[in-house]
């Protein structure tokens with residue numbers, strides 16, 4: 001997915017779950033972390049980027065371990081609950097990025113060498129934006145139905 005799609009969908013999901021604009025903003029920033037770590041073909045060269053593409057930077061277990069580590073360290077290091085909350089949603093945003101990439105290609109699964117996913121659309125295609133729009137409508141409708 002393009003970053004605009006990752007940011008919109010991830011921020012929307014986080015806001016739907018938490019109703020917290022800060023969590024939504026943190027998740028939206030986290031939604032670009034895996035690709036930011038990976039680098040761009042312009043910066044690192046096409047062949048280096050191709051070999052890294054959706055590699056360890058897109059391994060969900062890495063972000064789950066970071067969340068687990070943060071939760072264990074919370075009582076020792078995080079006196080400010082809001083800061084801890086932002087970090088957790090940053091990494092949840094990264095996990096959502098990986099899940100979103102898994103519907104337009106393959107990403108690592110339980111093991112970093114395992115590749116899982118489907119290709120429902122091509123990255124940057126019109127179908128991608130329709131997919132994101134449909135997801136956002138589903139989230140809004142789901143929220144509405146849960147509230148009434």
Ligand SMILES: [Zn+2]
Nearest residue numbers: 034035058101
């Ligand atoms: Zn990605």
